[in-house]
Amino acid sequence: MKLATLRNGRPDGQLAVVSRDLKRFVSGGKVAPNLQAALDTWETSAPALAEISQALNAGGIASRPFDPGEALAPLPRAYSWIDGSGYLSHLERVRTLAGSKDAELQSARPLLYQGGSDSLSGANEPILVSDDGLAVDFEAEIAVITGPVPMLPTRSEAAASVRLITVCNDVSLRRLVADDLQNGFGFFHSKPSTSFGPVVATPDEFGSAWRDNKLHLKLRITVNDALFGQPDAGIDMHFDFADLIAAAAGTRRLIAGTIIGSGTVTNRHEEAPPIKRDGIGFSCIAEARAVEKLKYGKARTPFLRDGDRVSIAVLDAAGAPVVGAIDQRVAIYRR
Amino acid sequence: MKLATLRNGRPDGQLAVVSRDLKRFVSGGKVAPNLQAALDTWETSAPALAEISQALNAGGIASRPFDPGEALAPLPRAYSWIDGSGYLSHLERVRTLAGSKDAELQSARPLLYQGGSDSLSGANEPILVSDDGLAVDFEAEIAVITGPVPMLPTRSEAAASVRLITVCNDVSLRRLVADDLQNGFGFFHSKPSTSFGPVVATPDEFGSAWRDNKLHLKLRITVNDALFGQPDAGIDMHFDFADLIAAAAGTRRLIAGTIIGSGTVTNRHEEAPPIKRDGIGFSCIAEARAVEKLKYGKARTPFLRDGDRVSIAVLDAAGAPVVGAIDQRVAIYRR
Numbered sequence: 001m002k003l004a005t006l007r008n009g010r011p012d013g014q015l016a017v018v019s020r021d022l023k024r025f026v027s028g029g030k031v032a033p034n035l036q037a038a039l040d041t042w043e044t045s046a047p048a049l050a051e052i053s054q055a056l057n058a059g060g061i062a063s064r065p066f067d068p069g070e071a072l073a074p075l076p077r078a079y080s081w082i083d084g085s086g087y088l089s090h091l092e093r094v095r096t097l098a099g100s101k102d103a104e105l106q107s108a109r110p111l112l113y114q115g116g117s118d119s120l121s122g123a124n125e126p127i128l129v130s131d132d133g134l135a136v137d138f139e140a141e142i143a144v145i146t147g148p149v150p151m152l153p154t155r156s157e158a159a160a161s162v163r164l165i166t167v168c169n170d171v172s173l174r175r176l177v178a179d180d181l182q183n184g185f186g187f188f189h190s191k192p193s194t195s196f197g198p199v200v201a202t203p204d205e206f207g208s209a210w211r212d213n214k215l216h217l218k219l220r221i222t223v224n225d226a227l228f229g230q231p232d233a234g235i236d237m238h239f240d241f242a243d244l245i246a247a248a249a250g251t252r253r254l255i256a257g258t259i260i261g262s263g264t265v266t267n268r269h270e271e272a273p274p275i276k277r278d279g280i281g282f283s284c285i286a287e288a289r290a291v292e293k294l295k296y297g298k299a300r301t302p303f304l305r306d307g308d309r310v311s312i313a314v315l316d317a318a319g320a321p322v323v324g325a326i327d328q329r330v331a332i333y334r335r
Numbered sequence: 336m337k338l339a340t341l342r343n344g345r346p347d348g349q350l351a352v353v354s355r356d357l358k359r360f361v362s363g364g365k366v367a368p369n370l371q372a373a374l375d376t377w378e379t380s381a382p383a384l385a386e387i388s389q390a391l392n393a394g395g396i397a398s399r400p401f402d403p404g405e406a407l408a409p410l411p412r413a414y415s416w417i418d419g420s421g422y423l424s425h426l427e428r429v430r431t432l433a434g435s436k437d438a439e440l441q442s443a444r445p446l447l448y449q450g451g452s453d454s455l456s457g458a459n460e461p462i463l464v465s466d467d468g469l470a471v472d473f474e475a476e477i478a479v480i481t482g483p484v485p486m487l488p489t490r491s492e493a494a495a496s497v498r499l500i501t502v503c504n505d506v507s508l509r510r511l512v513a514d515d516l517q518n519g520f521g522f523f524h525s526k527p528s529t530s531f532g533p534v535v536a537t538p539d540e541f542g543s544a545w546r547d548n549k550l551h552l553k554l555r556i557t558v559n560d561a562l563f564g565q566p567d568a569g570i571d572m573h574f575d576f577a578d579l580i581a582a583a584a585g586t587r588r589l590i591a592g593t594i595i596g597s598g599t600v601t602n603r604h605e606e607a608p609p610i611k612r613d614g615i616g617f618s619c620i621a622e623a624r625a626v627e628k629l630k631y632g633k634a635r636t637p638f639l640r641d642g643d644r645v646s647i648a649v650l651d652a653a654g655a656p657v658v659g660a661i662d663q664r665v666a667i668y669r670r
Binding site for chain 1: 415464511517526586668
């Protein structure tokens with residue numbers, strides 16, 4: 001089934017069951033007022049929501065048109081947003097020139113950081129920045145929402161905890177990253193609100209594309225309507241979601257509604273050519289710039305500025321966006 | 336007024352209004368089901384809860400005995416737990432020997448890290464660790480819970496956002512700290528669930544001891560019933576809570592229910608003598624060990640082991656714990 005959180009004037013929004021084709025929805029309010037409440041009672045709420053979903057997809061229930069512009073983040077305020085680093089080549093590329101003190105790759109276990117989870121952005125909400133000179137970047141990722149995970153879970157417990165899957169944009173202010181990392185306390189100021197796809201889907205909605213705890217589908221990323229990247233999220237994911245979840249629960253349990261990010265999706269290029277050459281491109285501007293510096297001696301791709309638009313979707317084999325698209329513009333925050 | 340969250344089998348617990356002397360309580364359920372709900376509607380809920388509080392303190396309302404053992408963390412699952420570094424001497428001491436790559440002090444602006452907020456511990460819950468060989472330590476801090484804070488607040492907006500005050504224990508696994516910091520992603524595995532005092536109090540409950548955005552009261556910290564530290568939280572706080580909150584909201588807004596920690600409370604010693612000498616002592620074991628290494632060439636104070644007990648309270652001028660005491664034992668986590 002596919003679910004969304006619709007704007008209703010309340011902090012947690014209104015739970016909605018969305019049709020497979022993303023065209024219609026039915027309120028999930030009879031089952032749970034919002035997605036967190038559904039996750040808290042998943043054993044009973046999931047079957048009830050699945051029943052609504054089946055009726056909706058069969059056209060056997062009154063429904064309304066689904067407008068992704070009305071979608072908040074699936075969990076507009078979540079209790080935990082943990083971003084991983086599943087794809088090593090992102091770190092390889094970015095760390096070569098970000099001034100990181102520690103270029104050594106951590107290939108033995110995944111890096112994780114605790115992100116701000118109290119105000120997550122909807123798919124069409126603006127990327128609000130105080131200053132667009134901060135090197136505004138996006139990072140296209142796959143995100144999963146888990147059920148409860150005990151401390152020190154087995155790999156299969158970690159794998160089985162995945163409830164819902166979507167895309168996200170881990171918005172990054174590159175000019176603040178080095179400072180955040182160098183003080184040792186990790187990302188903080190450099191990571192404003194992360195944005196999420198308008199819809200979340202259960203693993204079964206992806207069919208065989210969800211296997212080995214990875215999503216074997218391509219992203220489609222555009223910047224100002226030009227294709228920027230289309231890496232396959234199933235390729236080069238060194239740490240899969242079971243690895244990331246198990247690592248996250250290494251010294252503490254996770255509660256239902258924990259969001260785990262894959263890290264920036266990247267596929268290794270033969271010689272890192274531009275998007276025109278191999279069609280893979282990049283899932284963030286920093287990587288493109290890093291490759292350009294190596295190749296041309298100078299970064300060419302500019303960071304995002306006020307009004308710039310970024311779109312991120314995950315496409316099924318037929319090219320349809322499974323969970324809708326993140327489609328945001330940068331906007332200058334004004335009091 | 337003083338509030339608490341009592342165990343009721345639900346993830347967010349039950350809101351309670353606690354008497355000034357911490358002996359009695361009345362359910363706050365007529366006003367809001369839990370503390371987060373009260374914070375979401377503070378303009379109306381605060382006066383209603385204050386009315387209950389007045390009646391309770393005047394003995395004019397039916398009440399029940401308050402048992403801090405029944406208290407969960409005030410927000411057992413919070414949307415944001417941000418720990419600051421208000422007291423520079425903690426960093427000075429710990430960084431001299433923790434192997435940190437960056438011993439340079441950041442005295443121009445406070446360091447902050449985003450902590451795991453999804454499973455916070457109650458005052459009497461065990462400190463659960465998978466292995467007590469991980470150098471289990473406590474950090475005694477003051478914590479405030481805020482209302483909503485806009486991005487880039489003024490200092491007075493930041494100051495006015497403080498709704499509630501309590502103590503906390505930022506439990507730390509020292510053996511994992513260096514690794515967390517060296518990979519640049521910040522504290523993660525080294526910080527299991529943080530613990531909080533059984534009661535939270537509005538600033539007015541502290542009278543003139545809450546001024547200049549600092550709490551001018553002494554902590555009382557014991558380890559296995561022996562006095563370990565009694566620093567004054569109002570002394571040597573280089574960054575006050577207005578500074579910490581304003582810094583936290585530098586690139587994103589904060590929502591109601593955000594918890595901000597002061598960082599480990601430390602007072603500078605003349606020559607860092609043991610607790611017997613100047614009566615100040617320490618708010619964490621790592622600092623005591625750092626000072627011992629400098630003084631004796633060897634750390635003497637052991638880290639916490641299975642069964643060890645740590646207690647943290649903030650005392651009023653008469654020596655009474657204003658928000659009760661954190662009183663926890665280390666326990667080995669078993670599946």
